[in-house]
Amino acid sequence: MPRWKLTVEYDGRPYQGWQLQPHGPSVQACLEEAIRRFSGEVVRVHAAGRTDAGVHALGQVCHFDLEKPTKADTVRDALNFHLRPEPVAVVTVEAVDDDFHARLSCKGRAYLYRIVNRRAPLALDIGRAWHIPTVLDADAMNEGAQRLVGNHDFTSFRASICQAKSPVKTLSLLTVSRVGQEIHMVARARSFLHHQIRNMIGTLRLVGEGKWTPDDVTRALEARDRAAAGQTAPPDGLYFTEAWYE
Numbered sequence: 001m002p003r004w005k006l007t008v009e010y011d012g013r014p015y016q017g018w019q020l021q022p023h024g025p026s027v028q029a030c031l032e033e034a035i036r037r038f039s040g041e042v043v044r045v046h047a048a049g050r051t052d053a054g055v056h057a058l059g060q061v062c063h064f065d066l067e068k069p070t071k072a073d074t075v076r077d078a079l080n081f082h083l084r085p086e087p088v089a090v091v092t093v094e095a096v097d098d099d100f101h102a103r104l105s106c107k108g109r110a111y112l113y114r115i116v117n118r119r120a121p122l123a124l125d126i127g128r129a130w131h132i133p134t135v136l137d138a139d140a141m142n143e144g145a146q147r148l149v150g151n152h153d154f155t156s157f158r159a160s161i162c163q164a165k166s167p168v169k170t171l172s173l174l175t176v177s178r179v180g181q182e183i184h185m186v187a188r189a190r191s192f193l194h195h196q197i198r199n200m201i202g203t204l205r206l207v208g209e210g211k212w213t214p215d216d217v218t219r220a221l222e223a224r225d226r227a228a229a230g231q232t233a234p235p236d237g238l239y240f241t242e243a244w245y246e
Contacts, residue, residue, distance in 0.1 A: 005063045007059055009056075011127075013127045018051045027057075028045055031079070035064060048103055049240055056239045062102045106190075110186065113197060115130045144176075145174040154193055157203070162195070185201050185204070
């Protein structure tokens, strides 16, 4: 039975997240329905990461098995046809070995968080970026971000509903930089806790505003207490950008 690996992008605003939900639309449900319409087969699609409601993707990776013999280009074009008018697009498709698993074989994941840092409100990026009108110091935010890189107990940046067995994660990269009127935070790790990235950027905002110093970020991390860190940033600016494999 052929196994197909997909790279998918989507606008997360209409969905309750990646995962199937009993009360609301999901990206997973859209893809599985498009596959059913194309092939007549009911399949389960597995993703590299389960994005939350309102979170977007530029490079989500997923896979599924299909009995129907076909070609990669046919799978891509047929799924995109049946996905219309949903804001979900299959960018690439490739055949992979049976031992490939989008989640279990994944060696790391990367996210981008976008802040539009200007006085004027958003027009085109509503729901796709966090608008902060006060001027942020990206260099100070990046200095604070380096306090979080490495292997740590991230309890202070973990959602109360997080189901991970341990709060300890290894953050391999966390950078904050200014790109014109935008602030971009890039995070890379093997895996993340629930809301970890949004809680980190909400905390680093305090540094960018001059309310906190990088030392305060260290103290928040060492407190191992969610109340010690900053707010949970909205999902609007968060994008799943990459999953990588051996």
